Amino acid sequence: MAAKSDIKGTDETRAGDVLHRMRLDIISCALKPGTRMRFETLKELYAVSFSTLREALQRLVAEGLVISEGQRGFMVAPLYLSDLQDLTDVRVLVDQECIARSILHGDDDWEAQIIAAFHRMDRLKARLNDLYFMSDEWAVLHGDFHRSLVSACRSPTLLDFRDKLFQRAHRYRRMSCQFRTKWRPKDVEHRTLMETVIARDAPAAKNLIERHIRETTENVIQNAGQFLSTEPTAFPGILKSIAAE
Amino acid sequence: MAAKSDIKGTDETRAGDVLHRMRLDIISCALKPGTRMRFETLKELYAVSFSTLREALQRLVAEGLVISEGQRGFMVAPLYLSDLQDLTDVRVLVDQECIARSILHGDDDWEAQIIAAFHRMDRLKARLNDLYFMSDEWAVLHGDFHRSLVSACRSPTLLDFRDKLFQRAHRYRRMSCQFRTKWRPKDVEHRTLMETVIARDAPAAKNLIERHIRETTENVIQNAGQFLSTEPTAFPGILKSIAAE
């Protein structure tokens, strides 16, 4: 219990709605990393008042998608190489654990959901052909597939953390394919992953998910590494330098 | 980077201050688990307005210390046996990793800080004698000591997550010693832990921290297990049954 952060936006208040929309805009990079978030702009964009905006922003701060400093407002959390590497290591740890536990606890229905999620993802890929990984639709189905693998792990706390990490990582993936369309084909990996998990081979699955995560990160760095700051520079500096372009 | 949730309250706005105070009140169980949080009451208690309160509450929701449902307000997150067990497992995983990494990366200064933190905790214990584990002061020093062990792990994301888990777990410890003063003496464990970590014996340290966490949990369950719900009951039910007493 406890750490449920309704990532799907199951909150029906207006603040919950804005939170949901803002989160999508950030992880899809529609709100660019490092940009300052002015209230006048946001107010217009999301059609709500100051306080409602602030509520959503505070939540996003806690999720690591937004940064706030003192009385100087908010900004979309910048993307750093160091953050990406940190994120990658932690995701390996957490996803490995989640998968191992899911393999231990998962039932028939769990397997069925994995197969269904894979199928949906696979068919969409076939339909969209070349640029599938740019589409929002695919991002959703890809996310669903990965979540289905770990969904039987029986740890709400771990799952919630995993989801937040996945979202944070998504921003890096998303940014990287804006720069170059060279993207490692992952469909074979996904299929093998599915088969291994359903075969209940935990050690092999742990290896596969680690490779999958690490290689994707390397791919991101190759495509967009040059655009990521190496050091978390002092706040005000970044604020301008990135927001400017 | 990114997931920094200024747990120490480094935010100088009033909302940040309220967040800080509220968090302390929740993890110290001054705000009792499961109680409904009415705005009129909170407004008086923290001397701020609606919107400022809401900002803090939203943050606490993201941290798993507060629960919100639809348009029905907020409540202090209840304590569940299942949550405690989940929390325990995840803490073992995360703390083991943090300690192993700290042992790998830690320098002389890191060692010095551990020794210093242990000393402070140890002296206070001696001074307070019997009821040391009930005092807020000891809670702080005990938290500092555990954090010093993992502080060199070089993963902001993991550290931040660890801190949140530690806080959530603290509520259970805190509640348990309100019911019974029987509390397993942990000073020897702490000393061994310190020595092992500084001796850079990662496997032994991982075993020790696991035992430390799991045995503490068992102690909590023995002391207060009967007061924890076994099942996360439906929301409105709890709301009354717990808030009533």
Next chain:
DNA sequence: GATGATCACATTTTCGAAAATCCCAAGAAA
């Protein structure tokens, strides 16, 4: 020229009133 003080403007932060929603009891209908 460099440094520091002052002030006006832009922006954020806070507040409390107004609107929206929920809760529950009392009454009507089945």
Next chain:
DNA sequence: TTTCTTGGGATTTTCGAAAATGTGATCATC
């Protein structure tokens, strides 16, 4: 009796104006 409506009071949620704070330019002084 049970189930379904209705209404009013309690509570939460939203809004935009007012207060607080940061920013940057201008000017005086060293």
